[in-house]
Amino acid sequence: MPDATMSDTTPGTPAEPTTAPGLSRRALLGIGGGVAAVAAAAGFGASRVAAQASAAAAASASPGTYAFTGARQAGVVTPAQDRLYLAAFDVTTDSRDELVALLRRWTTIAARLTQGLPAGPFGAASGPYDAPPDDTGEAADLPPAGLTLTFGFGRSLFVGTPAPDGTPGTDRFGLADRLPGGLVALPHFPADALDPARSDGDLVVQACADDPQVAVHAIRNLSRAAFGAATIRWTQLGYGRTSSTTTAQRTPRNLFGFKDGTANVKAEEPDALDEHVWVPASAADDDTADGVDSAWLTGGTYLVARRIRMLVETWDRTSLREQEALVGRNKGEGAPLSGGTEFTEPDFAATGRADAPLIATNSHVRLAHPDQNDGVRMLRRGYNFTDGNDSLGRLDAGLFFLAFVRDPRTHYVPMQNRLSGQDGLMEYLQHTGSGLFAVPPGVPDGALVLGPDGTPVDSDDGPFVGEALFA
Amino acid sequence: MPDATMSDTTPGTPAEPTTAPGLSRRALLGIGGGVAAVAAAAGFGASRVAAQASAAAAASASPGTYAFTGARQAGVVTPAQDRLYLAAFDVTTDSRDELVALLRRWTTIAARLTQGLPAGPFGAASGPYDAPPDDTGEAADLPPAGLTLTFGFGRSLFVGTPAPDGTPGTDRFGLADRLPGGLVALPHFPADALDPARSDGDLVVQACADDPQVAVHAIRNLSRAAFGAATIRWTQLGYGRTSSTTTAQRTPRNLFGFKDGTANVKAEEPDALDEHVWVPASAADDDTADGVDSAWLTGGTYLVARRIRMLVETWDRTSLREQEALVGRNKGEGAPLSGGTEFTEPDFAATGRADAPLIATNSHVRLAHPDQNDGVRMLRRGYNFTDGNDSLGRLDAGLFFLAFVRDPRTHYVPMQNRLSGQDGLMEYLQHTGSGLFAVPPGVPDGALVLGPDGTPVDSDDGPFVGEALFA
Numbered sequence: 001m002p003d004a005t006m007s008d009t010t011p012g013t014p015a016e017p018t019t020a021p022g023l024s025r026r027a028l029l030g031i032g033g034g035v036a037a038v039a040a041a042a043g044f045g046a047s048r049v050a051a052q053a054s055a056a057a058a059a060s061a062s063p064g065t066y067a068f069t070g071a072r073q074a075g076v077v078t079p080a081q082d083r084l085y086l087a088a089f090d091v092t093t094d095s096r097d098e099l100v101a102l103l104r105r106w107t108t109i110a111a112r113l114t115q116g117l118p119a120g121p122f123g124a125a126s127g128p129y130d131a132p133p134d135d136t137g138e139a140a141d142l143p144p145a146g147l148t149l150t151f152g153f154g155r156s157l158f159v160g161t162p163a164p165d166g167t168p169g170t171d172r173f174g175l176a177d178r179l180p181g182g183l184v185a186l187p188h189f190p191a192d193a194l195d196p197a198r199s200d201g202d203l204v205v206q207a208c209a210d211d212p213q214v215a216v217h218a219i220r221n222l223s224r225a226a227f228g229a230a231t232i233r234w235t236q237l238g239y240g241r242t243s244s245t246t247t248a249q250r251t252p253r254n255l256f257g258f259k260d261g262t263a264n265v266k267a268e269e270p271d272a273l274d275e276h277v278w279v280p281a282s283a284a285d286d287d288t289a290d291g292v293d294s295a296w297l298t299g300g301t302y303l304v305a306r307r308i309r310m311l312v313e314t315w316d317r318t319s320l321r322e323q324e325a326l327v328g329r330n331k332g333e334g335a336p337l338s339g340g341t342e343f344t345e346p347d348f349a350a351t352g353r354a355d356a357p358l359i360a361t362n363s364h365v366r367l368a369h370p371d372q373n374d375g376v377r378m379l380r381r382g383y384n385f386t387d388g389n390d391s392l393g394r395l396d397a398g399l400f401f402l403a404f405v406r407d408p409r410t411h412y413v414p415m416q417n418r419l420s421g422q423d424g425l426m427e428y429l430q431h432t433g434s435g436l437f438a439v440p441p442g443v444p445d446g447a448l449v450l451g452p453d454g455t456p457v458d459s460d461d462g463p464f465v466g467e468a469l470f471a
Numbered sequence: 472m473p474d475a476t477m478s479d480t481t482p483g484t485p486a487e488p489t490t491a492p493g494l495s496r497r498a499l500l501g502i503g504g505g506v507a508a509v510a511a512a513a514g515f516g517a518s519r520v521a522a523q524a525s526a527a528a529a530a531s532a533s534p535g536t537y538a539f540t541g542a543r544q545a546g547v548v549t550p551a552q553d554r555l556y557l558a559a560f561d562v563t564t565d566s567r568d569e570l571v572a573l574l575r576r577w578t579t580i581a582a583r584l585t586q587g588l589p590a591g592p593f594g595a596a597s598g599p600y601d602a603p604p605d606d607t608g609e610a611a612d613l614p615p616a617g618l619t620l621t622f623g624f625g626r627s628l629f630v631g632t633p634a635p636d637g638t639p640g641t642d643r644f645g646l647a648d649r650l651p652g653g654l655v656a657l658p659h660f661p662a663d664a665l666d667p668a669r670s671d672g673d674l675v676v677q678a679c680a681d682d683p684q685v686a687v688h689a690i691r692n693l694s695r696a697a698f699g700a701a702t703i704r705w706t707q708l709g710y711g712r713t714s715s716t717t718t719a720q721r722t723p724r725n726l727f728g729f730k731d732g733t734a735n736v737k738a739e740e741p742d743a744l745d746e747h748v749w750v751p752a753s754a755a756d757d758d759t760a761d762g763v764d765s766a767w768l769t770g771g772t773y774l775v776a777r778r779i780r781m782l783v784e785t786w787d788r789t790s791l792r793e794q795e796a797l798v799g800r801n802k803g804e805g806a807p808l809s810g811g812t813e814f815t816e817p818d819f820a821a822t823g824r825a826d827a828p829l830i831a832t833n834s835h836v837r838l839a840h841p842d843q844n845d846g847v848r849m850l851r852r853g854y855n856f857t858d859g860n861d862s863l864g865r866l867d868a869g870l871f872f873l874a875f876v877r878d879p880r881t882h883y884v885p886m887q888n889r890l891s892g893q894d895g896l897m898e899y900l901q902h903t904g905s906g907l908f909a910v911p912p913g914v915p916d917g918a919l920v921l922g923p924d925g926t927p928v929d930s931d932d933g934p935f936v937g938e939a940l941f942a
Contacts, residue, residue, distance in 0.1 A: 083683075083710075085857070090864070133791045136783070137728020137802055138711075138855070141721060197862070212554075212683070212710035216857050220726075220866060224787050231864030237710070237857060239554075239683035240609075250612060255691075257608020312607070316695050320604045331608055384609070386556070386687050386708060387858065391668075393561070393702030395691060 065144040068111040075150030077267040081208040084238030084383040085215035088201025089230040102229040107464040111456040116144035119221040145211035152437030157202040180294035182407040190420040198433030238383020259334035265379040296468035299441040307433030310398035326424040328365030362424040378403040440466040536615040539582040546621030548738040552679040555709030555854040556686035559672025560701040573700040578935040582927040587615035590692040616682035623908030628673040651765035653878040660891040669904030672704045709854020730805035736850040767939035770912040778904030781869035797895040799836030833895040849874040911937040
């Protein structure tokens with residue numbers, strides 16, 4: 001992929017949603033009336049507006065839209081929306097053609113939904129009234145709400161799932177020799193209590209929006225379009241973002257009550273994104289030595305997903321002093337305990353009484369800091385979750401950790417090994433779910449097939465996300 | 472309770488949130504600094520603004536606040552907020568005094584949280600730094616977001632829980648002779664598949680807000696304050712409101728994609744509220760004949776909660792014609808199939824081809840209509856939910872039905888019996904959780920005990936929600 005095609009996603013110009021005030025999903029639903037010819041008003045395919053993200057971009061119920069097409073997929077450096085719905089899928093067909101057809105359908109639907117259009121038109125050759133509606137309808141009156149849909153591929157798509165006795169899995173789709181080196185089987189970390197029903201998956205779709213109903217609607221309609229080819233393996237609803245991805249966003253708080261993600265890689269740091277987030281061409285060169293062709297992932301990234309339950313009841317009985325010592329920052333401001341304000345760099349050498357370090361050696365901020373991890377950084381994009389309660393009445397709540405990195409082998413596994421073994425916070429954490437996915441580059445601008453009304457329609461030879469993997 | 476005290480909640484003047492732009496929870500957290508003396512800016516105790524609810528009142532991330540005190544509890548006729556977190560609790564103490572102390576703590580915390588204040592100050596006699604923080608902190612930087620907290624009492628609080636063999640439960644708190652007649656054990660309805668772990672409870676707290684993190688934070692802090700006295704039995708997160716409670720609100724859609732709650736009782740209908748929602752003094756008179764003193768509930772209401780799973784995958788494969796026939800309205804506009812627009816009254820006598828009724832005899836709109844139910848109406852306040860997926864990859868999603876009624880025996884049970892037996896929609900529904908709670912009147916204006924900084928503080932003799940029950 002030539003670098004020149006990436007200009008519209010150059011970091012430093014984070015995307016701001018474009019507004020389409022004249023657009024009504026309902027008018028476009030094609031139910032109870034004809035499809036209105038107002039699709040052009042959706043601004044579909046418009047290039048992203050190069051402007052600082054405004055506070056409005058992060059507001060709930062935003063009418064904004066983000067372009068679906070582009071050199072990169074949206075939903076990575078896009079200003080983190082307030083709400084998440086993420087679904088991992090098992091592919092149930094063994095047919096490569098059916099897998100490709102699914103990705104084509106998903107691409108078209110995603111291109112429509114992210115622009116505030118209904119999922120249809122699809123199928124329903126017999127007409128709209130005696131067929132199921134093209135769209136499930138519950139987002140019909142809602143604005144696009146900044147929806148982004150981001151697609152990724154799990155290791156099992158390439159090499160199947162090993163049996164419990166270690167027997168290798170099956171390469172159902174002829175993709176084993178395209179498995180990128182970074183798409184490893186994550187090791188077992190010390191504090192892992194992983195539930196297989198909340199882990200892994202052949203495919204993943206991350207839906208982020210400022211209205212949860214818009215995000216859930218998107219996953220539901222994609223799931224519906226997968227009928228016969230893939231089924232949902234697990235999903236996760238996240239209600240509060242725990243990271244900022246642009247400098248214009250307020251740093252949010254996690255369920256420990258602390259600001260999270262202060263040192264996140266942000267959209268305004270192009271060099272850091274190239275160094276830590278986007279997969280470089282050299283990665284494919286490295287894979288070539290192993291007989292693997294992974295050039296399809298160049299310019300993409302990896303998504304690490306970890307469902308981290310927080311034992312909030314225990315945490316809530318811990319003194320403020322202990323909480324701050326474990327985190328390494330104060331709770332009110334988020335400043336490092338070595339002094340300053342939220343964005344002051346921690347001084348790990350600073351000492352206090354009895355020459356004890358002001359930022360404890362087992363504190364989270366120290367162990368997770370790039371200085372302690374070979375300079376490694378991540379683009380985090382996590383969400384708070386609350387999934388009911390357990391039989392003891394404790395909330396099943398925590399952080400759904402999402403991070404985009406250029407290579408999990410260098411940018412996640414070593415740090416998580418350190419954290420699992422040494423981080424004082426681990427006493428209050430349980431990793432209950434895990435997934436790792438390769439996130440291919442975006443569908444190029446102008447590639448989509450448009451119907452007579454100017455909106456994207458499915459086509460037997462249309463473009464699709466991850467197309468280079470199947471080339 | 473004299474009618475005169477109810478003037479500030481007179482229907483027809485739905486409350487609009489007051490804004491407190493100068494308020495910062497963080498400044499009030501009392502962590503990392505002193506408690507700022509800006510509490511007066513919160514407008515605490517201000518009477519509700521008598522004005523039409525504006526669209527802004529329903530917007531997410533609203534900075535608005537609703538008064539906690541008043542003749543009625545907030546969260547019933549309050550313009551339905553966008554998000555819900557509801558928790559049912561089991562009381563774990565057998566001490567009536569400890570139960571009362573819990574309700575006192577909850578009242579103070581609720582009075583604080585709904586005004587954008589942190590839950591504290593509480594306990595922590597040893598000072599803030601070597602004790603757990605008074606507030607868990609994750610809402611520190613968020614606006615009040617229109618938070619309301621509404622409290623109710625389950626039947627088991629009065630008479631305990633019967634054993635499976637029918638042995639009556641225990642009256643732990645000396646409340647059996649205060650059990651209001653309407654707080655019945657709901658019958659088993661034909662389509663019930665109730666999970667005991669999602670049903671019943673001694674106490675309930677309904678948290679509604681325009682930001683889910685604010686709602687979850689409130690329940691978490693109330694749950695924390697219940698330590699040793701009550702534990703969470705079940706919770707439900709709702710992400711999209713499915714009802715309007717004022718005429719100014721847009722009618723939302725449920726997960727069948729249809730507009731829901733078009734014929735809801737609304738705040739602007741004082742006569743209908745008196746007839747269908749608020750418990751009249753005559754109900755206590757009726758109970759007197761049974762030797763029960765239920766006057767404490769006069770002016771309150773009952774909350775019916777039903778977790779209704781929708782089999783959306785099956786629904787999504789149904790033709791638009793069939794969907795509309797089952798609902799009795801069209802999908803796009805929400806108009807009855809007898810013609811007109813959304814708010815046109817259905818004409819159940821209208822017939823079409825072959826003299827078949829335009830609105831089918833087994834349609835939901837017909838069976839649920841007041842004309843078919845002795846004129847009975849409800850104030851519905853439900854939410855869409857999505858709680859992951861089942862092992863077949865189907866979404867565990869649906870409608871968390873909430874309705875406020877003056878008497879479940881007349882205003883819920885007969886209609887649900889009809890619907891369960893005849894409604895064509897039932898094929899696509901499963902009731903998986905159920906709760907019924909008596910919702911007492913509000914804490915009177917001016918009754919709260921205020922600390923030196925002008926904010927509510929806990930007191931051994933302070934007022935509390937439901938106080939008349941224990942008098």
